[in-house]
Amino acid sequence: MAASRMLAVVLAIGLIVAWTSFFVIDERQLAIKFQMGEIIGSEFEPGLHFMKPLFINNVKKFDKRILTLDTRPERFLTGEKKNVTVDFFVKWRIKDPATYYTAFGGDERQAALRLLQIINNSLQLEFDHRTIVQLVSSERSEMMNRLTSKGNEEVAQFGVEIIDVRIKQIELPEDVRNSVFERMRAERERVAREHRAQGEETAKGIRAVAERERTVILAEAQRDAETIRGEGDAHATDVYAQAYSQDPGFYQFYRSMNAYRETLNSKQDVLVLQPDSEFFKFFNSDAGKQP
Secondary structure, eight states: OHHHHHHHHHHHHHHHHHHTTEEEEOTTEEEEEEETTEEEEOOOOSEEEEOOTTTTEEEEEEEOSOEEEEOOOEEEEOTTSOEEEEEEEEEEEESOHHHHHHHHTTOHHHHHHHHHHHHHHHHHHHHHTOOHHHHHTTTHHHHHHHHHHHHHHHHGGGTEEEEEEEEEEEEOOHHHHHHHHHHHHHHHHHHHHHHHHHHHHHHHHHHHHHHHHHHHHHHHHHHHHHHHHHHHHHHHHHHHHHHHHHOHHHHHHHHHHHHHHHHTSOTTOOOOOOTTSGGGTTTSOTTSSOO
């Protein structure tokens, strides 16, 4: 019986030693290994690792993922000495677990408070050099990049890294809000007037060029038409002359018939002529000549 108890004790001790001789690092974790309270390692890949048993070594693990610092909105003073309420958040992560543990004792809350203090100070410095209009419109992206870069310079000593700083909302006091919106509206209207003036100037130039081209095209077309008409009249005159020279009597008769057709075309027309006038010469002669 005593031997069995002794064997059980030995097995129990063996299991405890085996259990405390290994530790596992998840892909989402960082770890620090201590020996008698002193840090002896922090560069561990995910997987199974060995350590000295019986509490000679112990391991502390930290979250390797990106963490979010999201607090209540803070008040800041702009370059115009106007108060604004800013709601922002910070994305950060532990980069060097040994330095992080030395700085904050591994307390994530203490690290978040220090980060918040650094970002608040940086935000106030940025706001000191900017107007409200610049903050809510044109320069916000540039300011966020500067905050991230400058913040990383300050937090590198703590073993952490700032991934991003983003402003969610900037709230203005009611009296300031109306004046800012009016200024922004006036600025947009000024830009719109400039664009309209430039467009009108461009349109006038296009219309002037089109009108000049139209005038040139019409003049050339009129010139060509007059040329063609003159050539046609000349050709018709030549044809008439040739026809007249071949049979003057028939030509006179043909022209008289055309004149009768044009003159007597309407029943409303009234002609007052002498019966023996030149106009009726072919009514009085079958030969088409004066008797």
